[in-house]
């Protein structure tokens with residue numbers, strides 16, 4: 582199960598922590614002020630996902646690496662075009678004469694296009710960028726795979742979809758056989774669609790496909806984070822392609838409907854537009870996030886009401 586916690590208070594800039602059940606690893610979406618983020622949580626972050634580098638999404642990057650440095654860990658940072666230079670500039674703005682070269686290692690993944698990701702290494706104390714390779718996927722570890730859309734916010738704004746790996750359940754009571762290593766062999770054959778594999782059970786051989794009815798595939802939980810974006814058709818096509826039928830999506834709803842001319846001007850979204858696109862994506866659950874800091878709590882309630890009205894409308 583993937584869980585998300587909003588770590589910023591109302592009137593603070595946005596930061597969302599993603600936690601994976603049964604894993605000590607966390608992921609962080611954007612680096613706003615996030616006063617609710619603890620040092621322990623920051624030290625468990627193995628990957629940071631930056632939507633774009635407007636100051637409200639990137640100002641606390643220093644606060645994050647302040648607590649990561651010295652861990653000796655490798656931390657992945659994903660972000661839009663030029664993210665590698667912006668991180669390099671931040672790191673080079675401090676003095677590092679007392680820091681060991683093994684204090685940390687950043688691996689930066691710069692999103693050029695959907696199938697072109699440049700991977701850079703960045704290490705103390707000199708923080709000189711080293712281009713390692715170009716790859717055609719963004720992020721995958723043993724827990725999750727991350728898909729993304731490149732949205733227009735008058736600059737690239739990356740929306741991320743965290744997809745837990747599918748799991749396979751074995752129905753023991755239906756099998757009639759004794760337990761054994763054949764169960765894991767069958768699961769592997771099922772995952773690889775290896776229908777002809779011969780499975781030995783209690784001295785007899787069975788074709789894997791004939792036993793597949795003992796298994797069911799459970800689709801992994803899918804959680805999306807969509808930050809700043811213009812409420813327009815092109816962005817919505819991209820959002821639908823990645824986030825349709827997700828379990829839960831957090832989506833920027835910066836303005837009230839009555840301020841939607843500002844949304845248009847600033848390439849942002851507004852309450853009912855964000856609710857409507859989530860409805861069109863048929864996501865199971867959606868949460869509006871990242872409201873203009875000039876809004877009061879009453880304004881925020883107005884945003885949430887308009888958002889959920891559009892989301893749940895028949």
Ligand SMILES: [Zn+2]
Nearest residue numbers: 633635734809
């Ligand atoms: Zn922005």
Ligand SMILES: [Zn+2]
Nearest residue numbers: 635637638809
């Ligand atoms: Zn923003």
